[in-house]
Amino acid sequence: MSMDFGGLRAVDRLDLMIHRGEIVALIGPNGAGKTTFFNCITGLYTPTEGDIHIHPPGGGSKRINGLKPNRVTELGLARTFQNIRLFQQMTVLENVMIGRHCRLRSGIAGAVFRPPHTVSEERQAAMDSYRILEKIGLESFVNDLAKNLPYGAQRRLEIARALATEPFLLLLDEPAAGMNPHETHELDQLILRLRETENVSILLIEHDMKLVMSLSDRIYVMDYGRKIAEGAPGRIKNDPVVIKAYLGEEYVA
Amino acid sequence: MDLQYFAELFLGGLTRGSIYALIALGYTMVYGIIELINFAHGEIYMIGAFTGLIVATVLTFAGFPTLAVLVLASVAAVVYSSCYGFTMEKIAYKPLRGAPRLSVLISAIGMSLFLQNYVLLAQTSDFLPFPSLVPDLAFWEPYAHIISSQEIVIISVTATVMVLLNLLIKFTRMGKAMRATSQDREMAMLTGVDVNRVISVTFVIGSATAALGAVLIASHIGQINFYIGFIAGIKAFVAAVLGGIGSVPGAVVGALVLGWTESFFTGYISSDYEDVFAFIFLVVILIFKPSGILGRSETQKV
Numbered sequence: 001m002s003m004d005f006g007g008l009r010a011v012d013r014l015d016l017m018i019h020r021g022e023i024v025a026l027i028g029p030n031g032a033g034k035t036t037f038f039n040c041i042t043g044l045y046t047p048t049e050g051d052i053h054i055h056p057p058g059g060g061s062k063r064i065n066g067l068k069p070n071r072v073t074e075l076g077l078a079r080t081f082q083n084i085r086l087f088q089q090m091t092v093l094e095n096v097m098i099g100r101h102c103r104l105r106s107g108i109a110g111a112v113f114r115p116p117h118t119v120s121e122e123r124q125a126a127m128d129s130y131r132i133l134e135k136i137g138l139e140s141f142v143n144d145l146a147k148n149l150p151y152g153a154q155r156r157l158e159i160a161r162a163l164a165t166e167p168f169l170l171l172l173d174e175p176a177a178g179m180n181p182h183e184t185h186e187l188d189q190l191i192l193r194l195r196e197t198e199n200v201s202i203l204l205i206e207h208d209m210k211l212v213m214s215l216s217d218r219i220y221v222m223d224y225g226r227k228i229a230e231g232a233p234g235r236i237k238n239d240p241v242v243i244k245a246y247l248g249e250e251y252v253a
Numbered sequence: 254m255d256l257q258y259f260a261e262l263f264l265g266g267l268t269r270g271s272i273y274a275l276i277a278l279g280y281t282m283v284y285g286i287i288e289l290i291n292f293a294h295g296e297i298y299m300i301g302a303f304t305g306l307i308v309a310t311v312l313t314f315a316g317f318p319t320l321a322v323l324v325l326a327s328v329a330a331v332v333y334s335s336c337y338g339f340t341m342e343k344i345a346y347k348p349l350r351g352a353p354r355l356s357v358l359i360s361a362i363g364m365s366l367f368l369q370n371y372v373l374l375a376q377t378s379d380f381l382p383f384p385s386l387v388p389d390l391a392f393w394e395p396y397a398h399i400i401s402s403q404e405i406v407i408i409s410v411t412a413t414v415m416v417l418l419n420l421l422i423k424f425t426r427m428g429k430a431m432r433a434t435s436q437d438r439e440m441a442m443l444t445g446v447d448v449n450r451v452i453s454v455t456f457v458i459g460s461a462t463a464a465l466g467a468v469l470i471a472s473h474i475g476q477i478n479f480y481i482g483f484i485a486g487i488k489a490f491v492a493a494v495l496g497g498i499g500s501v502p503g504a505v506v507g508a509l510v511l512g513w514t515e516s517f518f519t520g521y522i523s524s525d526y527e528d529v530f531a532f533i534f535l536v537v538i539l540i541f542k543p544s545g546i547l548g549r550s551e552t553q554k555v
Contacts, residue, residue, distance in 0.1 A: 042443060073445035085440045087433050097426075098433045102445025104426055122426060165445050 010036040012225035013050070018169065020057075023195060023202045025212045028222035029245060034205045035082060037222075038171055042079050043069035057168050057199075074102045078167035080158040082174045082205075088147035092138060092157055095146050096129035099164025129164060135197070136160040136190065152183040156190070163198060170194070172204040176211050184211055191215060213237065221245065260399055262520040263513070268404040268473075270512025271411035275466030276489035277496070277504040278418070279338075279459025285435040285499040286455045288354060292361040293341060294463065295486020296368035301334040301464025302471045302481060303376060306383055313384060323386040323472070330464040337368075338460025339453055347449070365482075372479040379478065386472040403473045410469060414462055415505055422501065427454060435499070491535050497548020506546055510534075 011033040018024050026034050039045045041052055046066045055061050056076050064072055078099075087095050104121055133139045136156050141149055146157060155175060162170055175191070176184045188211055194200060206212050212219065213233045221229040221236060223245040229236060236242055276298055283291045309326040317325070345364045349357045390402040422428040433441040434451045442448050470485075471477045488511065496507025511531055518530035538546065 044439065044443075068447075069439070069442035070445050070447050073443060079443060081440075085437055087436045087440070089436055090429070090432060094429055094432075098429055098441070098446065099444045101426060101430055101433075102447075122424075125426070161444060 010225050011040065011047075014222065014225070014227050016220055016227070018201050018203055020168075021195065021199070021201055022217045023191065023204070023215050025216040025219045026203060026205050026222065027207070027209075027212060027219060028228075032222040033225040034222055035173060036225075038079060038173055038205065040065070041072075042077060042171065043067050043072040054169070070102065073165050073167075076166070076168040077171065078162035078165045078169075079171035080155075080162050080173055080175060082177060084154050084158060086146040086154060086157055086161070088145070090146060091143050092133065092141045092146055092149065093126065093129055093143065095157060095161050096132055096164045097125050099161040100125040100129055102165055132160050132164055136163075152179055152186075155179065155183075155187070159190070159194075163194070163200075167200055170200045170202045172202060172206075174205055174207065176206055176208045184208060187211070188215060257399065258520070262516045264400040264404060264408075265520075266513035266516030267509065268400075268407050268512070269515060270492075270509035271408050272466050272470045272485075272508075273489050273492040273511055274505045274508035275411055275414065275462045275469075276485055277492040277508050278462045278501065279456075280490055280493040281496070281498055281501060281504040282431075282455050282459050284493070285501075286431065286452055287346070287350075287357075287438075289346065289357050289361065290490070290498075291346075291459075292358070292486070293345070293364035293368055294459065295482035295484075295489070296365050296372075297334050297338050297341070297460045297482070298463040298467045298485055298489075299372065299477070299479060299482030300337055300368065301330040301460075301467035302383070302477045303372060303479075304333040304464070305330040305468035305471060306381060306477060309384055309386060319386060319388045322384075323388075323468075326386060327465055327468045330468045331461045334460045334464035334467075335457045338456040342453060342456040347452075365486075369479055369482065376479065380476045381478065383471040383475055383477050385475065386468070407469045407473065410465065414465065418458070418462075418501065427451070431455060488531065491531060495535055495538055495545055497545030500545070500547050503545055503547035510546065 014033070014037060016024075016026070016037075026037065028034055036045070040047045041064075043064070043066075050065070051063055052065045053061055053063055054075060054077070062075065064075060064077075067075075087098065090098070104125055130139065130142065133142060136159060138153060138156060138160060141153060141157075146154065149157060155178075159170075159172070159175065172191075176187055179187065191202060191204075192215065195202060204212075204215070216233055218231065219229075219233055219236045220227055221239075221242050228245055229239050229242050231239070276294070279294045279297070280291060283289055283294070305326040308329040309322050312322045312325055341364055345360045346357055349360055385403070387403045387406045389397070390405070393402050393405060422431060430441065430446045430451050431454070433444070433446055434448050438448055441451075467485075471481075489508070492508035492511045493504045494507070495511055496503030496505065498504075511534070514534045515527055515531050519527045522530075542548075
């Protein structure tokens, strides 16, 4: 898959595969094109070249490049952002309920006339959302405004909101950014737990190498838009190409 | 000070304010969602008035009772204007999604001129008499010299609409989607919200309340023409800006403040300068509080 901006090739023939239930990390120096890659997968950008295929748990295969972001989300991909993008003016519960949005049916007519199934659907959505918050450990904040949450909790709320869309693939863009070691450790546990209980595969972009090495089944390394290495954490750690990309030429002796 | 005169002005201002609020909603909601000043919104209101007139004339001719005529004419105006609002967004604004804001604004002005002239050609340039559709409430007779049944109906309909709309925005699934879209459109999409649908719904709601206001006020004032949308639109726009554009409660507050300002100034000083007072007041508010009365970043934007 490739993505051009004018004359700049931000992602250059990146070929990446994630199997069901895997935790895969995408790493690389700043500006390598990792977030651009996320934007392409989630429908914010339409890739210039190449295809993105998904195989949802129900079976079958679907090409998703060029689809609207909300369609991509409906198909089972959810993401979080590097810089937190919560709905600041809404409560924690409402943030998660927005995530439930695409799984609900009632429209504007339901909102105006309030037939029983709409009412029960909304009650169900609130309960489901609360359950998700319990899993993530945010239930004590339910009615607080999102902007009043401590930093680590905001990060976890982003994950909760993403989970509410019932994804089979969760894309986490630097989930540990700005977290202290204790919070990072908690996140580590959370991600592993989610894979077990929620049946999701996870693709994460992360700079915290300790987290990446302990979590990932496989790692892809990008530099200047290209894939320069892939493999198990143990191999990547000692790959000279990767070390060069991160530290520069002179360290490779 | 004459207390009864004061009460009359107060209630007169409340009535004016209610109508401004019904129209201002469309401006403020659309601005909250896509940051566009929809200059064609006044025309939607005008089309609502014309639809109401046509339906009311036919129904009255067919011998329907006044109350039925009022209800059916309002429903027809609401439905017809909503269709216009919906179509307008699809034709004039949706293709420009992502274009610079100025382009969309020009498109809105074009739409406004088009609709005005369309009604001018399809209907007439003359003022048309609008029948009084609100029946006199018998029990209200003793107080009718202070505030008429018409005004009572206008105020209570507006209040009901505002309460319902507030509940819709606060508690329903669509309301949450609207708030999410207004805070971060891209993120709303990524959480699965169909943003195009939210925008359509916003236009439909704004058009519907404007049409409702149009029928009520036309029936109160007694005449309409193709140009009424311009003045009403400007006033409602002022109300929206006054209250803090993008904020629904702000639009209501702004509309009421504007209604009272006009009413009291014309009542106590001079009726020749009605509009001048309204705009002077706007200038003063904007000097001291540029974001409007409730226009803080923390207000609920939709």
